[in-house]
Amino acid sequence: MLKFVSLLLALSFCQGLQHNNIDDYVEAEPVFEASKYGSLWPLPQKVQISEVSFKLTSSSFRIVDAKASSAGPSCSLLQSAYRRYYEYMFGSAKKQWWSKNNRRSDPSDLSELQVWITSPDSECDGYPSVTSDESYELTVNQPVAVLKAPKVWGALHGLETFSQLVFEDEYGAKSINAAIINDFPRFQHRGILLDSSRHFLPIKVILANLVAVIHCSQGAYHPYTHVYTPADVKMVIEFARLRGIRVIPEFDTPGHTQSWGKGQKDLLTPCYSGSKPSGSFGPVNPILNTTYDFMAQFFTEISTVFPDGYVHLGGDEVDFTCWKSNPDIQKFMEQQHFGDDYRKLESFYIQKLLDIVTSTKKGYLIWQEVFDNGVKLKPDTVVHVWIGGGSDKEMSSVTAAGYTTILSAPWYLDYISYGQDWQKYYKVEPLNFEGTDEQKKLVIGGEACLWGEYVDATNLTPRLWPRASAVAERLWSAKDVTDIGDAFNRLSLHRCRMVERGIPAEPLFSSYCPHEYKGV
């Protein structure tokens, strides 16, 4: 019998800050110690790990459907997850044929993980949604381990947790400790925003990061794109679905649309210089019927391509100067009695857009400015808070107005600084704003954002991981999981696990992984 902690000591964190005069990040140097929770990340809601351990043998260990499970062999989502996790735990298909016959099953072996979907509808062929049940219960004991979940989405998270419990003992044998885990996410919406507009991201880069997303039990994935073929998009969506990840497309209007104008004539507002068009273009032109015809057609198509119940409509950072310069728009402002208040014009546009999107039976997310500008919103609008500085006040007022909200302000991962900035992301408490319990229930989660000015396929993965993992734990685990030291110990191991699974997640501090990244 081995204690869980034995192998974890293999990692060591050493001190020394040579030649680095750090101005902004003076902190105690981290020293690695094994956590009693091993390498679990994000930490499950309830965990009991015993010191009793069992061996797992690659030749005999199986992940199987429990007899009573409502999902059977025809559930390809689970079958492919079984194989994926088997390979994460044992490496790909190295069959030990020579040991198969002459090795007797040992009483200290764990031979099976049974996966039991308990509700009549497993949702195996569906898409995850904002209301999906992601809970699961995992019992590791002899002779079999049992993973119970109402839906496949919880089972996927449970498989990840099971794989994180498996460790290599000092002889290289795979082992697992007896454990009882009861788990569910604190927030429903746990997202990552990738920006594929500022730099094009090849599909396989997106796919690789979806793999990494599931290692962190993130729930929603939010690419910012309209440059991929429908086949590409379909592939991303299916890849994500198999991992329990939602794909929410963002089509940001009326600002941030310069690239739209290249493919759609008359969509953008012609800017004027004095009394003549200057040749340049501003935001979407809100005064033409053709604009709304285009948008109706466009969003109808989008609603068929993206199965998720939500579309992100953007609405951030609209620059009014071009609208102001255009005489037709000035005239329209007069007709509508908007005076000089261009926010009213924006509101007019958004209102019509929201009607269009509602007619496609989609819910929608919008950036906070749309709310700030007093645009009339439907009660089920989700407001995405992103502006740093004062975001707690914003959360208060958005929820006081009764809107559901998602927080991103503290999690702009494209900002870089020297030192362990993951701690900054980890220390955020999303509900730390003034408001009633009812208001706090309106916060459905958060998103880590990685905008693309300085990020493309060359540096995306190490910049995202493991920093986004810090956000993942904040959004999944219980509110009182705030011990930075314990988080450091678990995250260090989680990072090495990502590296072993082929994700080049960057280091937290001076240290090593048993298997360093070799993909150079």
Add this chain to the structure above:
Amino acid sequence: MSVVTSGRYTFPSYNLVFFIFLQLGLHSVEGVWPLPQSITSSPERYPLNPQAFYFTYGSQSAAQEGCSVLDEAFKRYFSLIFPDYSSGYGFLRFSVDKPFTVQVSVGRDDCDSYPDEDSSEQYTLSVSAGQASLKAETVWGALRGLETFSQLVYQEDFGSYYVNKTEIKDFPRFQFRGILLDTSRHYLPVQAILKTLDAMAFSKFNVFHWHIVDDPSFPYQSRTFPDLSAKGAFHPMTHIYTQSDVGRVISFARMRGIRVLPEFDSPGHTQSWGKGQSDLLTPCYSGSSPSGTFGPVNPILPSTYKFMATLFKEVSSVFPDSYIHLGGDEVNFSCWKSNPDVRAFMLKMGFGADFTKLEAYYMENIVNITVALNRTSIVWQDVFDYHERHTSLSVVEVWREGCYLCEVRRVVKAGLRVILASPWYLDQPGPTHNWARYYTVWPLAFKGTEEQKKLVIGGEVCMWGEYVDATNLTPRLWPRASAAAERLWSDEKQTSDVDKAFPRLQDFRCELLRRGIQAEPLFVGHCKHEYQGV
């Protein structure tokens, strides 16, 4: 400029070429990074056909076929110049193109030597119809010229390769252009080091400063003291550099005209040394008894110097470079202060309570060891700052922030040579993404005589390892290190404008991607060949 042509029927391809020039400016005369000292080129251009393209040795050249450095470089640059061409494809195409020959001539047959501090890197390159003539004093200069030639060749949308008529006369502004990698705080697989050496050659860097050991781990496997890595490495089998690994790095670097400068930093930054060599580190005291922890190298024991002499003897036989970096930075005196034996030694030596004198005493002994081995020593600036007498020192590396030019001035006034690192700490990514701060560095902007300025022998990009390993090394290093490379190679007057440099650096970054180096973006934009690996 005008695209109006005299005749009604013009060559359509000519217009197309012009269009590309105007639209993208991709292959303007400045398409070489770092910028050569003197370059003139004309719109006259010559097609290159990979099946009729040859490197040859000039008949007057001192090096001829069989010269390992150039033979290998010809192969390497052929694939860099024609990335789409695979010789194994095997279909024969009737070619109307005339052959194009790059003729290389060098003045000295130094094919089997190592590049050194005095190696000339100057070259001239003349590209005309059907041939290019590359002349250099040494093979190292020829390597720089081949790199330049490879950057002059461009590929058009339909896949054809071209080079324009060009005359170049080029030489480096500074002799020492280095990159430091730290393999102690994180172990870098040999493959990651080799890849960095490849990318260094693309930016004409010529020194790999290998900060091979430090507090966290001792990955160098010593022939004489195998316990140092057996006990001091992160892992004694997988996280070490064997003698053959080191040999491979040195020979890979030599092929690219890059020196390998080893650093064995002491007396501080040596925690990992103590694990495999007992009595080397100073036992710290808590009150009157040893606390069980250890401080810097113990400077009062003769066994220390015996050990160091043996170790450095090995180092000087393994690493052929004439320089050795001795470190000497950031020594924490509190452990020395706590130790009664050290205090007694201080009294005996008449050092009073001034522990900088003890450090100076230690460093002087270490420097003397390397002098006896016929090696030039480099030390971090701390050692210069501690020393009252500077006679034993020779090269000082300036690394601290603040007025680093003030320090440079002090060092050259003392008649010592300087390597500047302060402005190029690339392991610190923030607070902004601005690459220009590594470009707008003026290493000689201090008051001093011409003679004093000549003592600034170069600069170095530092990539410390607290937050860097193989997962993020390459995008963190490139293309920002290339900004420093141009500062160290090119003429300062011609390269002082950031706005002019920006589009050139963007093109160069795309070229790095094309060559498989995952250089990160400078800003919004795209490359024709994006990075595909993940």
